[in-house]
Amino acid sequence: MRPTLLTACLLAAAPLAAQNAPCGGDFAAFKAALAAEAPAHGISADTARSFLSGVRQDPNVLKADRSQGVFQMPFVDFSRRLISQSRIDKGRANARKYDAIFTEIESRYGVSRGVLLAFWAFETDYGAVQGDFNTVNALVTLAHDCRRPGLFRPQIFAAMKLYETGDIDPARTTGAWAGEIGMVQMLPEDILENGVDGDGDGHVSLKTSAADALMSGGKMLQSLGWRAGEPWxxxxxxxxxxxxxxxxxxxxxxxxxxxxxxxxxxxxxxxxxxxxxxxxxxxxxxxxxxxxxxxxxxxxxxxxxxxxxxxxxxxxxMGAPVFNAGNPDPALSDGQMKALQQKLATRGFDVGEIDGILGAKTRSAVRAEQARLGLPADGWPTAELLNAL
Incomplete structure (x- = not known):
């Protein structure tokens, strides 16, 4: 089962604390250290040991973490790949089916139904493809890995708290390779902070309850700063x-x-x-x-x-037409993009990792070099720019 799109890139801006968080070493010793730290987070050592008892390192999680080439696609190709008529039709059908829930979300959190429907579609195909990685194995594996431990270690303790309330089963809860759970793919900390029991059954069940998932997604977006009634x-x-x-x-x-x-x-x-x-x-x-x-x-x-x-x-x-694709200059190949990023980095620009992905830092650097060279400074790298550098 493919990883969801959110998990494929949410890690691009991990906290600086990741550089200093404990990681690596013997996996059993790492789990023991997690259990010893749990009481500092308000979790009993017995709960932590029970939670961690069956946890295994998952090499497939690490493989997925290092395979994120889909984001090298240019916008027009990427959007055409993700947006099909079937997804549009299903989205509009779900808007009708869950009209009362979306109306409540719009009233309570100010988030348009179109926004949540788009996330729901892209993350899990409206709940159909939620990921089959063991969630706890994934979180502990990624916290043990030394690429971004500062992002994942706190998620383990949040998952322990969800275990105490019966909302995570370490043996059975599954989701995306980076530990997100449910129809709109939320990490354990986000579930703790923004989870909503939308259907009133006493639990936040993001995997099985559309009401819970959508309400929780709406609350999360509001907490991130969504402004009610405004376009995007x-x-x-x-x-x-x-x-x-x-x-x-x-x-x-x-x-x-x-x-x-x-x-x-x-x-x-x-x-x-x-x-x-x-x-x-x-x-x-x-x-x-x-x-x-x-x-x-x-x-x-x-x-x-x-x-x-x-x-x-x-x-x-929400009714907008298909965008006008125009006739953009051809995109650079993966090798060309990496060569461009390397040239920009050599000239003192911070482009982040040399990964062949045209992210915000690379676009900004491209725009600056285009202006310096007298080229149209539109942020789109071309073979002409690469050759000029």
Missing amino acids: LQEVTLPDTLDWSQTGLETEKPAADWAALGVQPREGTLPDLPASLLLPQGRKGPAFLAYPNYRVYFEWNQSFVYVTTAAYFATRL
């Missing part, structure tokens, strides 16, 4: 004379200022909100204004292409 992404058309260096998430202007520069909505009107102009594949491809709620997506997920696709799909589910 809007397709726009652009003049050929635009200053492309102003595009990207680093620049934010009132929507009225973008309008004064010739940026126009493809449908409807521009709201009275600050916005950034996004060009996922440069000035020749699709164009969107991203509003404050768009940035909340990055609190859920760290991949630019995933976030933009999820945000766009949410607008589709």
Whole structure:
């Protein structure tokens, strides 16, 4: 069973504490250290030992963690791969089926049904594909691994608390390879903080209850800063004379200022909100204004292409048309992108890991070098830029 899209990239911005968290060494000794630490988190040593007794290291989790090439795809290809007519039809059917739940979420948390439907679709195909990795094995394996222990070690103690309430079974609870559980894929800490018993049965059952999963997802988005009643992404058309260096998430202007520069909505009107102009594949491809709620997506997920696709799909589910794909310049190959990142890093830019993925840091560096070289500074790397460097 494939890993969900959320698990494939939520790890891109792990906390700095990850560098100092205990990890590695003998796995049995590592488990014993977890049990010894549990009382400091309000968990009895007996509970911790019971929770950890059957835990095994899972090499398939580590393999999945190191296989995340899907996010190297450009936005147009990625979105076409994820957004099918079947997913749109199922989303609209679920919007009708759970209308009362979505209405309550919109009233209580201010989160549009389109937003939650898009997450639900992409993470688990509306609950059909939730992952078959043992959750506790996955969390302990990733905490023992020394890549991001600071992210996963706290999740183990949160899972122990869910074990105490009967909401996690170490032997039977399954989910994604990075330890998320349920229809909208939430980590144990997020379940503790934002889990909602939407169906009133006394438990937060994100795997089996759509009401619990959707209500919990709505509460989580609100806690991350979602602003009620505001849009998140809007397709726009652009003049050929635009200053492309102003595009990207680093620049934010009132929507009225973008309008004064010739940026126009493809449908409807521009709201009275600050916005950034996004060009996922440069000035020749699709164009969107991203509003404050768009940035909340990055609190859920760290991949630019995933976030933009999820945000766009949410607008589709709310009635927006298919985006105008335009005719963007060809994307660089994996090898070319890594070579470009290496050249940018050599020039002093922080592009993060040399991974072939066009993330926010690489886009910013590309834009700066395009401007320096007198190229259109739209953040889309081309063979021309690579050759110029």
